[in-house]
Amino acid sequence: MKADIITIGDEILIGQVVDTNSAFIAEELNSNGIQIRKIHSIPDLAGDITSTLDESIQSSDLVILTGGIGPTNDDITKKALASYFDSKLVVHEKSLEHIKKRFSGMKIELSDRNIKQAEVPEICEVLPNRNGSAPAMVFRKEDKIIISLPGVPFEMKTIVQEEVIPLLNKAFQLPVRIQKTVLTVGIPESTMADRLKSWEESLSSNLNFAYLPSPGLLRLRLSISGEDKKRMHKRLDDKTTELVQIIGEKHVFGFDKDTLAGVVGRLLNEKSLTLSVAESCTGGNIAHLVTSVPGSSVYFKGSVTAYANEIKTQIIGVKETDINSFGAVSEPVVQQMASGIKKIFKTDYSIATSGIAGPDGGTPEKPVGITWIAIGTPDKLISRKYLLGDHRERNITKASLIALNMLRNSLL
Amino acid sequence: MKADIITIGDEILIGQVVDTNSAFIAEELNSNGIQIRKIHSIPDLAGDITSTLDESIQSSDLVILTGGIGPTNDDITKKALASYFDSKLVVHEKSLEHIKKRFSGMKIELSDRNIKQAEVPEICEVLPNRNGSAPAMVFRKEDKIIISLPGVPFEMKTIVQEEVIPLLNKAFQLPVRIQKTVLTVGIPESTMADRLKSWEESLSSNLNFAYLPSPGLLRLRLSISGEDKKRMHKRLDDKTTELVQIIGEKHVFGFDKDTLAGVVGRLLNEKSLTLSVAESCTGGNIAHLVTSVPGSSVYFKGSVTAYANEIKTQIIGVKETDINSFGAVSEPVVQQMASGIKKIFKTDYSIATSGIAGPDGGTPEKPVGITWIAIGTPDKLISRKYLLGDHRERNITKASLIALNMLRNSLL
Numbered sequence: 053m054k055a056d057i058i059t060i061g062d063e064i065l066i067g068q069v070v071d072t073n074s075a076f077i078a079e080e081l082n083s084n085g086i087q088i089r090k091i092h093s094i095p096d097l098a099g100d101i102t103s104t105l106d107e108s109i110q111s112s113d114l115v116i117l118t119g120g121i122g123p124t125n126d127d128i129t130k131k132a133l134a135s136y137f138d139s140k141l142v143v144h145e146k147s148l149e150h151i152k153k154r155f156s157g158m159k160i161e162l163s164d165r166n167i168k169q170a171e172v173p174e175i176c177e178v179l180p181n182r183n184g185s186a187p188a189m190v191f192r193k194e195d196k197i198i199i200s201l202p203g204v205p206f207e208m209k210t211i212v213q214e215e216v217i218p219l220l221n222k223a224f225q226l227p228v229r230i231q232k233t234v235l236t237v238g239i240p241e242s243t244m245a246d247r248l249k250s251w252e253e254s255l256s257s258n259l260n261f262a263y264l265p266s267p268g269l270l271r272l273r274l275s276i277s278g279e280d281k282k283r284m285h286k287r288l289d290d291k292t293t294e295l296v297q298i299i300g301e302k303h304v305f306g307f308d309k310d311t312l313a314g315v316v317g318r319l320l321n322e323k324s325l326t327l328s329v330a331e332s333c334t335g336g337n338i339a340h341l342v343t344s345v346p347g348s349s350v351y352f353k354g355s356v357t358a359y360a361n362e363i364k365t366q367i368i369g370v371k372e373t374d375i376n377s378f379g380a381v382s383e384p385v386v387q388q389m390a391s392g393i394k395k396i397f398k399t400d401y402s403i404a405t406s407g408i409a410g411p412d413g414g415t416p417e418k419p420v421g422i423t424w425i426a427i428g429t430p431d432k433l434i435s436r437k438y439l440l441g442d443h444r445e446r447n448i449t450k451a452s453l454i455a456l457n458m459l460r461n462s463l464l
Numbered sequence: 465m466k467a468d469i470i471t472i473g474d475e476i477l478i479g480q481v482v483d484t485n486s487a488f489i490a491e492e493l494n495s496n497g498i499q500i501r502k503i504h505s506i507p508d509l510a511g512d513i514t515s516t517l518d519e520s521i522q523s524s525d526l527v528i529l530t531g532g533i534g535p536t537n538d539d540i541t542k543k544a545l546a547s548y549f550d551s552k553l554v555v556h557e558k559s560l561e562h563i564k565k566r567f568s569g570m571k572i573e574l575s576d577r578n579i580k581q582a583e584v585p586e587i588c589e590v591l592p593n594r595n596g597s598a599p600a601m602v603f604r605k606e607d608k609i610i611i612s613l614p615g616v617p618f619e620m621k622t623i624v625q626e627e628v629i630p631l632l633n634k635a636f637q638l639p640v641r642i643q644k645t646v647l648t649v650g651i652p653e654s655t656m657a658d659r660l661k662s663w664e665e666s667l668s669s670n671l672n673f674a675y676l677p678s679p680g681l682l683r684l685r686l687s688i689s690g691e692d693k694k695r696m697h698k699r700l701d702d703k704t705t706e707l708v709q710i711i712g713e714k715h716v717f718g719f720d721k722d723t724l725a726g727v728v729g730r731l732l733n734e735k736s737l738t739l740s741v742a743e744s745c746t747g748g749n750i751a752h753l754v755t756s757v758p759g760s761s762v763y764f765k766g767s768v769t770a771y772a773n774e775i776k777t778q779i780i781g782v783k784e785t786d787i788n789s790f791g792a793v794s795e796p797v798v799q800q801m802a803s804g805i806k807k808i809f810k811t812d813y814s815i816a817t818s819g820i821a822g823p824d825g826g827t828p829e830k831p832v833g834i835t836w837i838a839i840g841t842p843d844k845l846i847s848r849k850y851l852l853g854d855h856r857e858r859n860i861t862k863a864s865l866i867a868l869n870m871l872r873n874s875l876l
Contacts (some may be wrong), residue, residue, distance in 0.1 A: 090504060094503075
């Protein structure tokens with residue numbers, strides 16, 4: 053069972069908006085066992101719509117189009133579809149009622165433009181759009197299904213989940229496909245690939261494995277297709293367990309939609325522990341990640357960004373003599389930052405960072421990318437040095453994630 | 465002059481990642497006078513790569529591919545291209561040197577897999593990738609150009625701007641098109657559109673105007689095409705001046721690639737002034753934005769994230785009685801945070817925030833989204849209340865940008 057997605061709109065082709073609709077639709081279809089063959093983004097041109105539709109119908113069982121059914125002149129998808137299916141546009145009474153109700157609710161007068169939105173090709177089946185004015189349309193051609201949806205993400209999403217997925221489940225015998233993503237930190241993609249080589253080669257053909265890297269993180273996705281859902285879940289769980297064993301729990305921080313800050317927060321919360329942070333090179337980013345988690349105020353007391361050395365000494369209590377002897381980027385300083393903030397903020401755990409984020413400030417002895425990270429726990433201090441790279445933004449991201457993972461490991 | 469963009473990767477077709485690469489490339493090409501005919505997203509399958517390439521070459525003068533040239537087994541773009549252009553893979557010595565240098569810098573041992581990254585089809589021209597290991601490749605077929613880029617956004621972006629655009633300007637007679645982006649903060653898109661309506665209607669047809677909204681920011685792009693470069697620059701400058709006058713300098717913080725934190729940093733730097741920050745609801749994000757700017761250590765001394773009330777009182781010196789009487793989210797508290805941090809960190813200016821980022825913690829009197837922001841200057845305190853919305857992440861971003869813009873206006 054294959055599908056094509058066609059997103060329509062000039063704004064996509066000039067790079068003015070990022071097309072997030074196709075990713076949403078792809079995920080919804082994929083998790084219902086429908087494989088996406090191709091995603092097309094095309095301009096608001098009737099010729100492009102019909103030629104892309106032709107190609108898609110030839111290769112796929114299902115085609116989903118989004119966009120180009122709004123009230124303005126550049127929205128021509130509906131006309132193109134009417135001509136493609138050789139059907140005339142007629143007013144859909146139920147949709148007109150719905151539009152009238154919406155506008156009177158918002159105390160806005162109905163214009164001709166709005167009434168025209170209730171027009172659809174006569175042969176289509178209409179799916180209601182409860183968040184907007186443009187009705188969604190379903191066409192059938194032989195055993196293929198073509199669905200045209202509005203491009204406004206929040207209207208489209210509701211229609212997909214409430215109308216399209218049930219319709220597809222009725223129309224097609226959908227295969228079962230389930231997946232699990234293992235989230236890792238601290239191992240580069242190529243090293244990971246070497247470590248997993250023989251395991252990967254041993255996977256059976258109904259199992260699919262993919263590497264999804266992003267700065268500081270590497271996500272590993274396992275997916276399985278088949279018929280017996282219970283057995284598939286069991287097999288996916290077994291393979292996931294193997295994967296975690298090979299990689300090591302130290303580097304696996306979670307699964308699927310987990311975030312590192314969220315996982316750390318859950319651990320702190322469960323154990324009723326508190327956290328403080330003293331940041332130099334990460335400049336506030338660790339505090340930002342920690343506080344991005346809703347409810348973080350329960351365990352996070354606060355942080356100090358100690359960019360100037362005098363803040364390190366006067367606020368966090370780092371010894372000035374140690375900064376002079378070893379430099380601000382050194383093990384003694386990062387350790388004193390971790391123990392100092394823990395004591396002053398009266399928390400159970402603490403994180404501290406000190407490094408050279410770049411692009412300037414490096415020396416032959418301490419190059420750009422050098423980063424000291426320390427974790428303060430109730431009974432000890434852990435500190436480690438990392439060499440990250442030469443890109444400021446990535447160094448900040450990587451150091452923040454490594455630090456959060458060090459904390460996670462201390463909490464386990 | 466037309467181009468096709470092909471993004472390659474199974475992760476796009478299962479909806480696991482949103483393809484942001486094609487929007488970036490489309491914008492870059494478009495602003496250089498190249499029209500995008502179609503964007504294709506396809507899986508890591510050799511057959512799909514060659515058939516899509518065939519279709520694209522037939523209809524466009526330029527094809528840009530991204531993705532599938534990493535070190536793992538699922539990256540097969542390079543093999544597919546070698547076979548498409550009937551050329552064998554050979555080690556590109558300069559790329560190998562570059563990879564070796566990168567790895568020795570990070571003290572990681574080079575594996576066979578990494579060495580393989582230096583292999584490219586013999587007939588291609590290599591574009592250096594200074595932020596990564598995978599070299600970019602240029603192929604020529606008759607008068608068409610085909611470019612294969614890495615899929616990692618930050619590697620791809622640098623190659624496009626530093627290598628691809630100059631190459632295209634040499635290879636093709638691109639029409640002259642120049643543009644200017646006006647960066648604004650604090651005015652919603654619909655309000656801005658109303659304010660600019662009559663000005664926009666008065667624009668001549670060779671001028672193009674676009675709204676590019678993102679959370680907390682609104683970029684306005686003016687572009688002009690023509691032949692007489694000098695006259696075009698003059699016209700663009702005149703129109704930009706008009707635009708800034710209508711919007712007001714209070715809301716226009718910069719142009720083109722400026723960032724708000726960068727502009728604020730420049731102002732502080734020029735005047736040899738220093739900054740400290742006390743954050744509650746923004747949770748470290750303002751410090752993070754400020755320190756994202758290279759060289760920020762010159763003017764930024766540091767910050768305190770005061771999530772717990774006891775940090776507000778004990779570290780920043782907010783009066784406990786005021787927190788009890790007015791609540792932590794109140795004008796007296798945010799003012800004391802701004803004056804306290806300025807005094808303790810001995811800086812010329814300060815920023816303070818206190819609000820309810822959500823999703824929980826709101827009350828009928830103080831709903832989610834309420835945010836107090838204060839700016840401490842050498843001779844006064846400025847404070848204002850904002851009602852932002854109900855989305856945690858967006859509230860943090862918006863509050864941070866509004867605060868930085870308040871500081872910018874105090875510095876002018």
